Amino acid sequence: xxxxxxxxxxxxxxxxxxxxxxxxxxxxxxxxxxxxxxxxxxxxxxxxxxxxxxxxxxxxxxxxxxxxxxxxxxxxxxxxxxxxxxxxxxxxxxxxxxxxxxxxxxxxxxxxx
Amino acid sequence: xxxxxxxxxxxxxxxxxxxxxxxxxxxxxxxxxxxxxxxxxxxxxxxxxxxxxxxxxxxxxxxxxxxxxxxxxxxxxxxxxxxxxxxxxxxxxxxxxxxxxxxxxxxxxxxx
Numbered sequence: 001x002x003x004x005x006x007x008x009x010x011x012x013x014x015x016x017x018x019x020x021x022x023x024x025x026x027x028x029x030x031x032x033x034x035x036x037x038x039x040x041x042x043x044x045x046x047x048x049x050x051x052x053x054x055x056x057x058x059x060x061x062x063x064x065x066x067x068x069x070x071x072x073x074x075x076x077x078x079x080x081x082x083x084x085x086x087x088x089x090x091x092x093x094x095x096x097x098x099x100x101x102x103x104x105x106x107x108x109x110x111x112x113x
Numbered sequence: 114x115x116x117x118x119x120x121x122x123x124x125x126x127x128x129x130x131x132x133x134x135x136x137x138x139x140x141x142x143x144x145x146x147x148x149x150x151x152x153x154x155x156x157x158x159x160x161x162x163x164x165x166x167x168x169x170x171x172x173x174x175x176x177x178x179x180x181x182x183x184x185x186x187x188x189x190x191x192x193x194x195x196x197x198x199x200x201x202x203x204x205x206x207x208x209x210x211x212x213x214x215x216x217x218x219x220x221x222x223x224x225x
Binding site for chain 2 (some may be wrong): 104
């Protein structure tokens with residue numbers, strides 16, 4: 001149980017374009033989902049908390065107009081990186097909360113050229 | 114300030130050589146402490162949740178313990194497939210959500 005999927009697993013895009021990443025809880029409903037970013041050999045950095053049916057809460061220093069989050073249902077949250085630049089290249093990981101525990105997706109490797 | 118520190122940063126073990134990983138934390142009230150395993154290029158895999166001092170949980174060769182200031186992840190007779198980065202995270206009571214503060218992890222390598 002408690003399986004979380006992400007799509008796509010890898011994406012390469014050109015600078016200035018937008019990229020959408022999907023996060024789904026497959027066997028449970030998640031009122032709250034989280035989006036993280038991870039740089040090589042570093043720990044996870046929380047970007048935002050996503051609540052179903054309401055606006056996301058962004059961490060300090062995270063641009064909400066650049067990283068658009070939509071939590072349209074209890075099983076789906078999306079992160080859209082708008083006008084991506086090479087510095088946005090990173091490993092993006094989502095998690096979904098079930099019974100106060102967070103279960104993580106497999107991650108999405110974004111490369112902006 | 115809420116903080117999580119893991120040590121050592123890296124650990125190399127011979128197969129069968131037991132050891133412990135440490136997670137020290139400073140939080141204004143602990144809602145829960147979590148251990149995850151992360152393989153390269155993948156998302157963290159949930160291992161344990163500990164809620165109160167004195168609590169212990171086991172899974173195969175892993176055992177997690179919790180005190181008021183730190184948690185240990187004991188690895189008994191490790192195998193090469195236990196090689197991974199082990200992450201510790203805490204959920205402070207002061208937050209109005211269940212967001213986690215992560216440590217920087219311990220990279221474990223087990224050699225045959």
